[in-house]
Amino acid sequence: MSVRARDIMTSEVESVGSDEEISTVLTRLSRAEFNGFPVVDDGQLVGIVTQGDLVDLFQPSDRTLWIPIGFPPFIEPIDYAFDFSWDDLDVNLDLAKHAGKPISTVMTEDVVTVEPDASLDEVLSVLADAERDINRVPVIDDDEIVGIITREDLLRTLDRERE
Template sequence: MKVRDVMNPDVVMCSPEDTIGDVARLLKQNDISGLPVVEDGKVVGIVSEGDLLRLLEVPEHGGLWLPSPFEVIEVPIRELINWEDTKRMLEDVGSQPVADIMKEKVYTVSPDDTIEKASESITRHKINRLPVVEDEKLVGIVTRGDIIRGLGKL
């Protein structure tokens, strides 16, 4: 069975200039977990829910900090400032272009490749989807679920 037999030709995609907020809305509205980033018909990156979630990671502070008696009063203020900084940072994230977080290394398949080849690539690279490319242009997308559905038809 070929990739073209199981791929979805109606690809939800974005451009590198689209904002992270817009991409998050696209993922939610279309109930998908990732999408290709396309410029002039060519795949230039890929972005997933995982990429968006990594934006929310707060770096851990190493070492043990114990406040002095004088700092006990300052701690609630310090925590308030950190929260406000974090809140402001998260608001700014949504306006950044998706090019800032997309993965530029994109694994692709051809519509004429077998679903076994697509499955092997998905498994080896630990990814959930493969853009389907023909003559350097995006023509579809194939996910793990598409492959499993295809195997059910065999």
């Protein structure tokens, strides 16, 4: 008998609602042993939110300050770049600006899922897809989330199957 998604998924899935505040989800994530939550409303999967989604709120790429400094007798100035994106003031301002917003403003809505009867190969192709670069895949049955499979779950299963 071949291994199916239902055999390797974690059935007890911690999730968040789409209207939960970003600050609440950040707090829960900081205490969790994983780095993302499915977003569920009325039992239906509506998105997924990860640490990466939340970190992007606090490290915009447009905060590098370029300062031209010329040193005679050089004709061309030398540019020095200073990245201020992670100083305490900016992080605190960004946190205050985003903290009360609902998690739906940063979640990924187009969630890749598998069904409980998906084969090990199907799960592997989803979690090993370099273009998607996802670390977890929700398992959906009749539009309800019944489990989740992480890359770690998959690796453990592949290791057991190899033996």
